[in-house]
Amino acid sequence: MISLEQLTKVYGHGDQRTVVLDRLDFSVDAGEIFAVVGPSGAGKSTLAQCVNLLERPTSGSVLVNGENLSQLTEKQLRVARRRIGTIFQSDGLYSRRTAAQNVALPLEYLGVTAEETRARVAELLDRVGLAGKAGHYPHQLSGGQRQRVGIARALALRPSVLLSDEATSGLDPDSTRSIVALLKELRDDLGLSILFITHEMDTVLQVADSVARLDHGRIVESGRIVELLRDPASGLGRALRPARSHESAPADATEWFVSYTSAAVPADWLTRLAGQLGTTVSLLGASIETVDGATVGHASIGVAGANAEHLISVARSLGLEARPEQAAQPAEILEPVA
Amino acid sequence: MSLPLNNNVPLAEIPALVFPALLDTLIMVGIVMLIVVLVGIPLGALVHNLAQGGLFENPALHTTISWIVSIGRSLPFLILMASIVPFTRFITGTNIGIAAAVVPMAIAGIAFFTRIVENSLRGVPPTLVRVAKASGASPLQIIRTAQLSEALPSIIGGLTINTIAMIEYSAIAGTIGAGGIGYVAVTYGYQRFDNTVMLATIVILVATVASVQLIGDRLVRLTTPHSRTQARLPRASRREASLV
Numbered sequence A: 001m002i003s004l005e006q007l008t009k010v011y012g013h014g015d016q017r018t019v020v021l022d023r024l025d026f027s028v029d030a031g032e033i034f035a036v037v038g039p040s041g042a043g044k045s046t047l048a049q050c051v052n053l054l055e056r057p058t059s060g061s062v063l064v065n066g067e068n069l070s071q072l073t074e075k076q077l078r079v080a081r082r083r084i085g086t087i088f089q090s091d092g093l094y095s096r097r098t099a100a101q102n103v104a105l106p107l108e109y110l111g112v113t114a115e116e117t118r119a120r121v122a123e124l125l126d127r128v129g130l131a132g133k134a135g136h137y138p139h140q141l142s143g144g145q146r147q148r149v150g151i152a153r154a155l156a157l158r159p160s161v162l163l164s165d166e167a168t169s170g171l172d173p174d175s176t177r178s179i180v181a182l183l184k185e186l187r188d189d190l191g192l193s194i195l196f197i198t199h200e201m202d203t204v205l206q207v208a209d210s211v212a213r214l215d216h217g218r219i220v221e222s223g224r225i226v227e228l229l230r231d232p233a234s235g236l237g238r239a240l241r242p243a244r245s246h247e248s249a250p251a252d253a254t255e256w257f258v259s260y261t262s263a264a265v266p267a268d269w270l271t272r273l274a275g276q277l278g279t280t281v282s283l284l285g286a287s288i289e290t291v292d293g294a295t296v297g298h299a300s301i302g303v304a305g306a307n308a309e310h311l312i313s314v315a316r317s318l319g320l321e322a323r324p325e326q327a328a329q330p331a332e333i334l335e336p337v338a
Numbered sequence B: 001m002s003l004p005l006n007n008n009v010p011l012a013e014i015p016a017l018v019f020p021a022l023l024d025t026l027i028m029v030g031i032v033m034l035i036v037v038l039v040g041i042p043l044g045a046l047v048h049n050l051a052q053g054g055l056f057e058n059p060a061l062h063t064t065i066s067w068i069v070s071i072g073r074s075l076p077f078l079i080l081m082a083s084i085v086p087f088t089r090f091i092t093g094t095n096i097g098i099a100a101a102v103v104p105m106a107i108a109g110i111a112f113f114t115r116i117v118e119n120s121l122r123g124v125p126p127t128l129v130r131v132a133k134a135s136g137a138s139p140l141q142i143i144r145t146a147q148l149s150e151a152l153p154s155i156i157g158g159l160t161i162n163t164i165a166m167i168e169y170s171a172i173a174g175t176i177g178a179g180g181i182g183y184v185a186v187t188y189g190y191q192r193f194d195n196t197v198m199l200a201t202i203v204i205l206v207a208t209v210a211s212v213q214l215i216g217d218r219l220v221r222l223t224t225p226h227s228r229t230q231a232r233l234p235r236a237s238r239r240e241a242s243l244v
């Protein structure tokens, strides 16, 4: 479990002074995957480095399993960091060490015996599906495989917390999916708290239970993924599932934007809506999927000659929120820059 | 001016003159390089880590050491050698011979090698230090595994250059009677115009330098997994590898 209390990081003095993290408050429970998204320069990497105390916070505290890391001496920190596994963006593998030797690093630093190390490394490589690549050097592995070695290394000392800064950035979609699946599996099996930092909204949707958006060092929005997706007013929800361009409505119809706001939306809502309104409803565009077993999404529809109030209330009874299309805000402005 | 032929060393005696001298050179350079590595690696690692962003960031100390090293680097060897004669005599009790040559050579070599180590360490991606820290490494463990070990091929490459420079310095030191191949070249080749001896020393120096370079290149390849694993592939698959 990770908790941040009023975490603040300031770089520089005087004119150069920049507040990179501004009084952050949030926590990641055991068994939870918490994603942090945000545009470039938002302070995501700084946040990661403050959590494992590679950077000292200017003020506020970082608690891992209830222990306040910001008050430890450098030596105590070395011990505390063993409870935090860190996965780095560019895998951070030592080029002159094999996969197995890389995984063994934290054990070597700790002074674990060679025999124990061998057994643990074999177990870890097996865990990440690289049992056959123990003797390979980093340059002989693919990006996804290197990232797996990095994950195995992060797990070497049985941490309770996993920190991942852009672990999937730069990987192809297949590798990303398999890394995400591995992280979820590890979370389930080991009850890890995972702080997952990324700028890829797609990955957030695949991996996280909760998400927070960091912008200029502040958390501007956060919540459970499914709840954000069901909240039409949520900018983060829209950024996670941006509305793509769609067909325009027939001349006599008006365009409406309909979003799923509850778990009880019937699969045949389109037919029901048309039946209850007694008019033609045409489907212009839609994006509906299940996230963590919950159906979420939105659709653009064309409705011919219906009373607006009536349409909204019928939609509401079906678990949907309907808005005239023009009012729907474009999602693009909220999408972080990669 | 005529060359008094009878003064020249007969061809048959050249090996007896040149090979012991070569051995002297190798001993001299060997001792110097041992000192250079033992002092230069820790010193280079220290300078690197005193710099901004290093493990023991300390600008004042960094500037001081850096200046001292730069002074050692900037003096031409002949001048350095002459200027530290009192110091050399204090340490070795003499100012001629191998012992006396080792002192200025070691000083010049350490200054050179410190920069080489520092430069090699600068080439290691800074993420690796962060990885080591996050994995619970102590500062010494970080220097050993994340810095020196990763920079090893580059350090060995630098060490090769450094060794060759020291062979050259040993020839300069030969002029103050340090012995070795340089001494032979100066006393026979230069002062007595014995062209055969001169030629022999040149051949030997070229061969020595070439061997050092060859060994150095070999070691660099052996310590670089990338080139090592490439070299181990059979020819056909190497061609394939270069195609992808």
Ligand SMILES: Nc1ncnc2c1ncn2[C@@H]1O[C@H](COP(=O)(O)OP(=O)(O)OP(=O)(O)O)[C@@H](O)[C@H]1O
Binding pocket: A011, A012, A018, A020, A038, A039, A040, A041, A042, A043, A044, A045, A046, A047, A199
């Ligand atoms: N050591 C430092 N000194 C001064 N400013 C810094 C330092 N490190 C980071 N910053 C500043 O802090 C801000 C946040 O940087 P950070 O690396 O945390 O961004 P990020 O959200 O990870 O961005 P990206 O998505 O590009 O990785 C940037 O404006 C950066 O210039």
Ligand SMILES: [Mg+2]
Binding pocket: A044, A045, A046, A166
């Ligand atoms: Mg970053």
